[in-house]
Amino acid sequence: xxxxxxxxxxxxxxxxxxxxxxxxxxxxxxxxxxxxxxxxxxxxxxxxxxxxxxxxxxxxxxxxxxxxxxxxxxxxxxxxxxxxxxxxxxxxxxxxxxxxxxxxxxxxxxxxx
Amino acid sequence: xxxxxxxxxxxxxxxxxxxxxxxxxxxxxxxxxxxxxxxxxxxxxxxxxxxxxxxxxxxxxxxxxxxxxxxxxxxxxxxxxxxxxxxxxxxxxxxxxxxxxxxxxx
Numbered sequence: 001x002x003x004x005x006x007x008x009x010x011x012x013x014x015x016x017x018x019x020x021x022x023x024x025x026x027x028x029x030x031x032x033x034x035x036x037x038x039x040x041x042x043x044x045x046x047x048x049x050x051x052x053x054x055x056x057x058x059x060x061x062x063x064x065x066x067x068x069x070x071x072x073x074x075x076x077x078x079x080x081x082x083x084x085x086x087x088x089x090x091x092x093x094x095x096x097x098x099x100x101x102x103x104x105x106x107x108x109x110x111x112x113x
Numbered sequence: 114x115x116x117x118x119x120x121x122x123x124x125x126x127x128x129x130x131x132x133x134x135x136x137x138x139x140x141x142x143x144x145x146x147x148x149x150x151x152x153x154x155x156x157x158x159x160x161x162x163x164x165x166x167x168x169x170x171x172x173x174x175x176x177x178x179x180x181x182x183x184x185x186x187x188x189x190x191x192x193x194x195x196x197x198x199x200x201x202x203x204x205x206x207x208x209x210x211x212x213x214x215x216x217x218x219x
């Protein structure tokens with residue numbers, strides 16, 4: 001089954017404790033991205049990747065890191081989480097090209113205390 | 114960069130009525146405009162999209178129109194049903210609007 005998976009789905013952590021949210025897709029998509037969703041702000045892009053070893057900042061990259069060592073995986077890293085990173089995070093993937101729809105993962109709800 | 118504005122932020126309609134959500138974009142080079150529906154607690158899912166070489170596209174009760182000159186596009190839902198209640202997002206390629214919470218009243 002074609003899908004995008006994320007882990008964990010829910011996470012409660014404390015300020016400053018490094019964490020990683022994994023994202024994996026089995027559709028051989030070149031393009032992957034991370035979004036955060038906050039009430040009234042919609043979906044804001046954090047980072048994206050056009051292909052292996054190619055990543056770039058989205059609209060709200062501060063406090064986040066990503067890596068793309070393999071085509072199927074695109075982890076999101078919070079080196080020192082802060083309470084303002086409490087949010088709902090979505091990973092998405094698509095075929096590379098300017099007209100392809102994105103497939104979203106199930107979301108990760110993060111609470112930083 | 115691209116900027117997408119979406120209105121209204123909330124919309125309540127009676128079951129059976131139509132609902133219209135409007136979006137504007139800033140980058141005239143944008144050429145792909147998807148619409149996503151997000152039900153409560155779920156991920157966004159594509160419901161319809163339109164490419165810049167057409168002005169209108171319809172899929173059963175859902176239609177999208179695009180005005181490239183004015184840089185705006187709209188989602189139209191006719192004969193609304195309670196299961197249409199959700200948050201709808203427009204996008205210009207990978208840049209999203211802020212969402213519209215649609216509530217269909219039975």
